Amino acid sequence: MALAGELQRDTALSKPAARTFKPLDMPELEYTPGLAKEMAPLYEKVKHVVPSIEWPFFAPYIHAINRLKKERDAVILAHNYQTPEIFHGVADIAGDSLQLAKEATKVDASVIVQCGVHFMAETSKLLNPQKTVLIPDVRAGCSLADSITGADVRLLRQKYPGVPIITYVNTSAEVKAESDICCTSSNALKIVESFGVDRVLCIPDEYLAQNIANQTKVKVIAWKGHCEVHERFTPEELRQYRKDDPNIVIIAHPECPPAVVAEADFSGSTSGMIDWVKKNKPARVVMVTECSMSDNVAVENPDVEFVRPCNLCPHMKRISLKNILDSLVYMREEVMVDPAIAGRARLAVERMINLKN
Numbered sequence: 280m281a282l283a284g285e286l287q288r289d290t291a292l293s294k295p296a297a298r299t300f301k302p303l304d305m306p307e308l309e310y311t312p313g314l315a316k317e318m319a320p321l322y323e324k325v326k327h328v329v330p331s332i333e334w335p336f337f338a339p340y341i342h343a344i345n346r347l348k349k350e351r352d353a354v355i356l357a358h359n360y361q362t363p364e365i366f367h368g369v370a371d372i373a374g375d376s377l378q379l380a381k382e383a384t385k386v387d388a389s390v391i392v393q394c395g396v397h398f399m400a401e402t403s404k405l406l407n408p409q410k411t412v413l414i415p416d417v418r419a420g421c422s423l424a425d426s427i428t429g430a431d432v433r434l435l436r437q438k439y440p441g442v443p444i445i446t447y448v449n450t451s452a453e454v455k456a457e458s459d460i461c462c463t464s465s466n467a468l469k470i471v472e473s474f475g476v477d478r479v480l481c482i483p484d485e486y487l488a489q490n491i492a493n494q495t496k497v498k499v500i501a502w503k504g505h506c507e508v509h510e511r512f513t514p515e516e517l518r519q520y521r522k523d524d525p526n527i528v529i530i531a532h533p534e535c536p537p538a539v540v541a542e543a544d545f546s547g548s549t550s551g552m553i554d555w556v557k558k559n560k561p562a563r564v565v566m567v568t569e570c571s572m573s574d575n576v577a578v579e580n581p582d583v584e585f586v587r588p589c590n591l592c593p594h595m596k597r598i599s600l601k602n603i604l605d606s607l608v609y610m611r612e613e614v615m616v617d618p619a620i621a622g623r624a625r626l627a628v629e630r631m632i633n634l635k636n
């Protein structure tokens with residue numbers, strides 16, 4: 280369902296950024312006294328979440344990455360789940376999926392290094408067809424993105440003719456191309472209600488769809504995809520936190536099962552959770568989400584005590600300082616989107632970004 284004006288730009292998407300790059304010399308990665316001095320202000324900032332024994336290993340990488348970024352005219356986009364040495368050390372722009380997608384449309388640099396998972400890099404490529412988009416480890420996937428294919432969405436369209444199809448950004452470009460619009464956890468309710476109809480499909484995250492359904496009169500038809508990190512949290516676990524400390528504040532990501540969200544004091548996207556902590560300054564908080572995020576937020580909120588249930592996303596954790604540096608030296612792995620689907624996938628993302636309140 281492309282709109283007339285939207286289609287005209289599709290052709291640009293079929294022209295990939297076909298450039299060849301020479302590898303740069305691999306920088307020296309020695310932790311010298313001079314480097315230690317230069318990097319001391321950054322270490323002062325992250326010392327509560329980066330052990331001193333690890334800093335001599337991280338510092339030379341951070342220094343080298345920040346230098347090569349300039350040489351390559353590159354910008355680093357990092358998701359809130361990246362580890363603190365990446366999040367605070369080398370990221371130019373950090374945020375949740377929606378913020379990263381929006382920022383990707385404003386990037387001036389000719390190269391984008393996406394520190395996150397593959398669907399995020401694909402989204403950046405969709406929005407920047409002429410730029411080179413790199414992901415440091417191409418295997419950084421997502422259980423939600425893996426739960427559904429374009430063919431599945433075509434079958435759903437046949438089964439529910441005329442019902443709008445909203446796909447979570449945590450999907451492949453192929454799936455986005457089959458949908459009417461994308462959403463993220465921070466705008467899903469607004470998008471569900473934007474159609475003004477009595478039912479929509481919101482796929483593939485079953486729990487996100489159910490959590491949204493609990494806040495609206497619109498009937499939300501779901502798919503059976505789950506986030507392998509958030510599905511592990513249980514309501515019993517959250518009740519135990521409250522039993523141990525009745526004053527504890529619990530905030531949860533909407534990819535958690537509805538019974539978990541029901542036990543929380545607040546639920547929102549990763550950046551929604553961060554903003555909530557900054558604004559409310561709870562004495563003790565448990566962030567029911569991927570556990571690197573608590574480290575990242577703790578750096579800027581030294582007065583808040585974070586209880587950290589450590590569920591790690593194995594895909595996010597594939598990104599490291601070492602492979603970010605390799606990415607800049609060797610310009611790998613370049614993310615491309617099949618031109619046959621790129622135009623339609625981009626429309627779905629742009630409709631989301633452009634949707635007014």
Ligand code: 13P
Pocket residue numbers: 359374375376377449463464465506534547548549550
């Ligand atoms: P956010 O959009 O809230 O950052 O979520 C992305 C994600 O993958 C959470 O698991």
Ligand code: SF4
Pocket residue numbers: 396420421422423424449506507508509534569592593594595
């Ligand atoms: Fe995907 Fe879950 Fe990892 Fe987010 S945390 S990238 S939804 S597997």
